Amino acid sequence: MLATVLLGSTLVVAAPAQASTAQFRGVNWADQRDNFVNGVLYPSGLSSTDTYSSAAAVADRVVGQLYSITGANTVRLPINEPTVAGYWATYTGAIDTALSKGNVILAYWAHTGGRPPNVTAFNQMWDKVVAKYGSNPNAYFEVINEPHGYSTGDLNNMYAGWLARYSAVPRGRVILDGAGLAQNVAAVGNDSRLNGTLLAVHDYSFFAGYQSETQWADHIASYIGGYASRTIATEWGAAMGPGTKNGVYFDAIDYSIPSGSYMSDYVRGVSEKLRSLGMGSVYWPGLRDGDWYSMTSRSGTTLSLTNPSGLQRLRYAWGLGDGGSTAVEIRNIGTGWYVDGLGRTTDSPAGQGTGGTSVSQRWIVENTGAHVRLKNAATGLYLDGLGGTSNGTEAGQRGSSTAASQQWTVVTGKSRGNDVRIRNRATGLYLDGMGRTSGSATLGQWSDSNSVNQQWRIVAAG
Numbered sequence: 001m002l003a004t005v006l007l008g009s010t011l012v013v014a015a016p017a018q019a020s021t022a023q024f025r026g027v028n029w030a031d032q033r034d035n036f037v038n039g040v041l042y043p044s045g046l047s048s049t050d051t052y053s054s055a056a057a058v059a060d061r062v063v064g065q066l067y068s069i070t071g072a073n074t075v076r077l078p079i080n081e082p083t084v085a086g087y088w089a090t091y092t093g094a095i096d097t098a099l100s101k102g103n104v105i106l107a108y109w110a111h112t113g114g115r116p117p118n119v120t121a122f123n124q125m126w127d128k129v130v131a132k133y134g135s136n137p138n139a140y141f142e143v144i145n146e147p148h149g150y151s152t153g154d155l156n157n158m159y160a161g162w163l164a165r166y167s168a169v170p171r172g173r174v175i176l177d178g179a180g181l182a183q184n185v186a187a188v189g190n191d192s193r194l195n196g197t198l199l200a201v202h203d204y205s206f207f208a209g210y211q212s213e214t215q216w217a218d219h220i221a222s223y224i225g226g227y228a229s230r231t232i233a234t235e236w237g238a239a240m241g242p243g244t245k246n247g248v249y250f251d252a253i254d255y256s257i258p259s260g261s262y263m264s265d266y267v268r269g270v271s272e273k274l275r276s277l278g279m280g281s282v283y284w285p286g287l288r289d290g291d292w293y294s295m296t297s298r299s300g301t302t303l304s305l306t307n308p309s310g311l312q313r314l315r316y317a318w319g320l321g322d323g324g325s326t327a328v329e330i331r332n333i334g335t336g337w338y339v340d341g342l343g344r345t346t347d348s349p350a351g352q353g354t355g356g357t358s359v360s361q362r363w364i365v366e367n368t369g370a371h372v373r374l375k376n377a378a379t380g381l382y383l384d385g386l387g388g389t390s391n392g393t394e395a396g397q398r399g400s401s402t403a404a405s406q407q408w409t410v411v412t413g414k415s416r417g418n419d420v421r422i423r424n425r426a427t428g429l430y431l432d433g434m435g436r437t438s439g440s441a442t443l444g445q446w447s448d449s450n451s452v453n454q455q456w457r458i459v460a461a462g
């Protein structure tokens with residue numbers, strides 16, 4: 001049975017307690033300038049010349065297409081003091097339309113410093129927002145995005161004050177970011193004054209430097225602690241289109257395969273953990289003009305999907321569909337040849353072959369903590385460094401074991417982000433094509449160099 005309370009003269013229907021957050025399948029709709037704006041916010045497609053009716057029409061197109069393309073049912077929209085003070089009569093056109101289609105998370109963004117610059121203006125903003133939407137069961141209120149300007153004690157006191165000020169708002173529709181950059185969920189969840197609220201976590205590939213799916217899964221799990229049943233990942237995302245990061249160029253990444261790049265490890269690891277925990281999440285961003293993380297691109301009010309494999313992993317995180325294949329082919333950048341088991345079923349050297357069509361050139365990636373093992377699809381043997389530590393030593397295949405010589409680290413390449421280097425845990429040497437292009441040429445290992453012979457492209461099998 002639902003309880004009802006009064007907020008001023010507005011009837012508020014209390015949301016039922018949540019056992020998990022899996023019902024939130026969301027995307028962010030963001031300002032092209034990012035949402036850290038000291039001024040009015042305009043989610044991509046909206047502008048200062050819009051009216052209530054034109055903003056409603058834009059939202060009808062944008063949110064409708066975001067939902068039809070991705071399968072989302074939630075959109076996260078930014079608010080700040082200038083937007084609510086000076087653009088509210090227009091912005092509510094977009095919000096009202098979005099609310100008619102599904103859940104809307106209204107998230108406050110401090111333009112700098114991780115806390116509101118003026119508490120009075122902050123309260124006035126929320127007074128207006130809650131008065132308008134406190135009674136709408138599809139409206140959720142994220143009190144502050146990434147509150148890194150507070151100590152934990154001050155943050156929880158602020159949250160407790162917000163809950164007291166808006167006590168008629170059901171706590172099940174209030175979202176409290178973890179401390180810092182929404183990284184420490186337990187710091188907020190542990191405070192009994194905040195019981196019954198939802199919690200928010202953020203995680204990005206630039207928060208840490210891992211190069212394995214398992215490490216990324218463990219990373220976001222460490223942020224969440226024991227609060228998965230109350231927590232939504234209101235931001236996580238990675239490159240969907242081509243672009244350059246820290247001087248390294250990335251082609252569009254195929255997230256359907258493991259170990260394609262450190263971003264692939266991040267997306268696959270985080271999505272796996274969110275799915276296993278039964279958590280809802282809100283991808284950053286579903287739409288933001290000019291952002292290479294954007295899941296869609298916009299032409300007028302027409303959206304198109306940027307990266308189908310990225311959407312596959314997002315939907316996988318939501319508990320929908322499968323997560324892609326673990327079977328890959330490994331192509332040498334220097335020679336264009338593929339790592340090949342050569343059909344050998346006994347301990348033997350591993351080789352290289354041309355074409356990329358043989359099943360003996362397909363490898364199953366198995367995550368083992370910070371490392372991977374590579375199992376040949378035809379032979380069942382594992383790629384093995386054989387314990388050799390001198391330059392030019394062969395790489396081989398052996399039956400399954402726990403030996404470090406069968407454990408490899410897939411390291412982002414030096415020139416292109418999608419190219420990787422593959423380092424043996426036991427030997428410290430890198431898998432090397434040795435420039436060989438003759439039939440059944442053996443694979444080698446070599447110490448770290450700038451040679452393209454040590455650079456590989458991991459691609460989907462077949």
